[in-house]
Amino acid sequence: MFGGxxxxxxxxxxxxxxxxxxxxxxAIYFCxxxxxxxxxxxxxxxxxxxxxxxxxxxxxFDDHAELNTDxxxxxxxxxxxxxxxxxHTYVAAINPPLAETMIKHYVPEGExxxxxxxxxxxxxxxxxxxxxxxxxxxxxxxxxxxSKVKTRHISSARxxxxxxxxxxxxxxxxxxxxxxDVPDIVxxxxxxxxxxxxxxxxxxxxxxxxxxxxxxxxxxxxxxxxDTMLTYRGEIRLRRLQGKDLERFKPNIFAAFxxxxxxxxxxxxxLPHGARATILNLDCRKLTEAQRCHTVITxxxxxxxxxxxxxxQFSRNxxxxxxxxxxxxxxxxxxxxxxxxxxxxxxxxxxxxxxxLEIIGTKKAGHHKEAASFYADYYxxxxxxxxxxxxxxxxxxxxxxLSRTKINNGHxxxxxxxDIGWSLEHYYSRVLTKKRIANLxxxxxxxxxxxxxxxxxx
Ligand SMILES: C[S@@+](CC[C@H](N)C(=O)[O-])C[C@H]1O[C@@H](n2cnc3c(N)ncnc32)[C@H](O)[C@@H]1O
Numbered sequence: 001m002f003g004g005x006x007x008x009x010x011x012x013x014x015x016x017x018x019x020x021x022x023x024x025x026x027a028i029y030f031c032x033x034x035x036x037x038x039x040x041x042x043x044x045x046x047x048x049x050x051x052x053x054x055x056x057x058x059x060x061f062d063d064h065a066e067l068n069t070d071x072x073x074x075x076x077x078x079x080x081x082x083x084x085x086x087x088h089t090y091v092a093a094i095n096p097p098l099a100e101t102m103i104k105h106y107v108p109e110g111e112x113x114x115x116x117x118x119x120x121x122x123x124x125x126x127x128x129x130x131x132x133x134x135x136x137x138x139x140x141x142x143x144x145x146x147s148k149v150k151t152r153h154i155s156s157a158r159x160x161x162x163x164x165x166x167x168x169x170x171x172x173x174x175x176x177x178x179x180x181d182v183p184d185i186v187x188x189x190x191x192x193x194x195x196x197x198x199x200x201x202x203x204x205x206x207x208x209x210x211x212x213x214x215x216x217x218x219x220x221x222x223x224x225x226x227d228t229m230l231t232y233r234g235e236i237r238l239r240r241l242q243g244k245d246l247e248r249f250k251p252n253i254f255a256a257f258x259x260x261x262x263x264x265x266x267x268x269x270x271l272p273h274g275a276r277a278t279i280l281n282l283d284c285r286k287l288t289e290a291q292r293c294h295t296v297i298t299x300x301x302x303x304x305x306x307x308x309x310x311x312x313q314f315s316r317n318x319x320x321x322x323x324x325x326x327x328x329x330x331x332x333x334x335x336x337x338x339x340x341x342x343x344x345x346x347x348x349x350x351x352x353x354x355x356x357l358e359i360i361g362t363k364k365a366g367h368h369k370e371a372a373s374f375y376a377d378y379y380x381x382x383x384x385x386x387x388x389x390x391x392x393x394x395x396x397x398x399x400x401x402l403s404r405t406k407i408n409n410g411h412x413x414x415x416x417x418x419d420i421g422w423s424l425e426h427y428y429s430r431v432l433t434k435k436r437i438a439n440l441x442x443x444x445x446x447x448x449x450x451x452x453x454x455x456x457x458x
Pocket of ligand 1: 091116120121139140300302335
């Protein structure tokens with residue numbers, strides 16, 4: 001990013017404290033961040049028009065598509081980390097230009113978009129930036145925190161005052177901070193020297209009374225905890241650094257926190273005033289009339305939490321540092337689609353799913369149960385989602401592999417929606433080039449195509 005490199009070259013954030021005139025240094029820093037953002041807004045996407053495309057004929061979705069060669073939904077060269085998207089990473093996050101395009105095409109200004117699996121808040125941010133009201137829910141408290149903070153404007157003066165206080169307190173207390181209560185499962189991922197500063201920051205941040213500010217710095221702490229974790233980057237599942245990689249990794253917690261917090265302050269200050277999405281820690285199967293919306297835009301889990309994308313494994317350490325105990329995490333996880341915590345409803349009797357379950361059943365009983373429970377929960381979720389939606393439900397989902405059997409989530413979703421009384425209006429697809437794929441002998445991987453399906457009440 002052009003502006004980002006200038007920012008790095010002109011102001012070394014780590015040196016800000018040493019600068020004689022600190023306020024001037026902050027002012028320069030934020031001007032550069034804003035310049036950077038202005039640049040990222042001048043994006044190709046403004047020139048795009050959207051018409052359904054016909055693509056990948058392996059799928060029988062032709063009847064629902066019109067050909068349009070103008071649009072490449074892979075958005076080559078288009079900025080994806082603009083605005084607050086880069087505040088914190090999230091696993092299997094939606095492509096922001098895709099979210100923006102769908103919102104602008106399908107949701108009129110002033111209407112409400114709902115993302116019932118809002119994750120890191122990609123759809124929420126794009127809705128806030130484009131003047132649509134947004135409602136998001138997720139069962140993962142990390143997702144809820146990120147989605148809130150990424151959509152809520154706070155003035156930089158308020159944030160900086162609090163930042164100075166938190167930092168001074170944590171730096172002063174770090175040496176004497178007790179770390180006996182950090183569970184082994186969390187310790188395993190950090191150098192011993194990192195624990196005291198992380199704990200001191202955690203304590204100072206959890207004491208902040210103002211909820212908006214506390215949550216903002218919880219996000220910066222969580223991003224710091226991720227940046228300084230002893231794990232390989234760019235992989236879905238955590239894998240501890242080894243050998244030379246481990247020796248070379250020398251994280252500095254306070255420096256990492258300063259960088260994250262100052263960058264967040266600049267970006268949150270630039271959000272539109274009054275853009276505030278409603279974000280709930282809620283199971284999508286419990287949506288009510290209070291969450292009624294014009295259109296849903298969402299990317300649900302693929303049913304591969306156990307053998308592919310491990311949402312809670314990915315989030316565990318970050319959840320711990322933001323103050324969610326391991327016990328609470330376990331409870332939240334029970335609401336995950338397919339968790340089998342409370343048994344599951346009847347398996348929907350739709351053709352593609354029935355066929356696939358029959359094949360998997362002949363291979364591995366455990367996998368059959370896992371898939372059956374996920375799709376039973378997924379069906380129930382879609383039914384509830386459709387019940388609170390006025391116009392369209394847009395589902396973005398990839399396929400998966402289980403017991404060496406390809407599961408076509410596009411077909412399964414379409415048949416579920418038809419069963420619920422909605423029909424496929426438009427179909428698009430995009431090839432995933434940068435998808436992080438777990439190395440699990442094929443069962444977690446193989447996801448290279450994303451289906452984008454637009455449903456309307458039949
Ligand atoms: C593919 S991710 C969504 C990513 C999101 N679109 C983003 O841009 O970051 C799927 C999400 O579904 C959430 N989830 C799983 N079961 C759920 C349920 N029963 N209700 C609501 N959310 C659920 C997971 O916690 C995860 O955040």
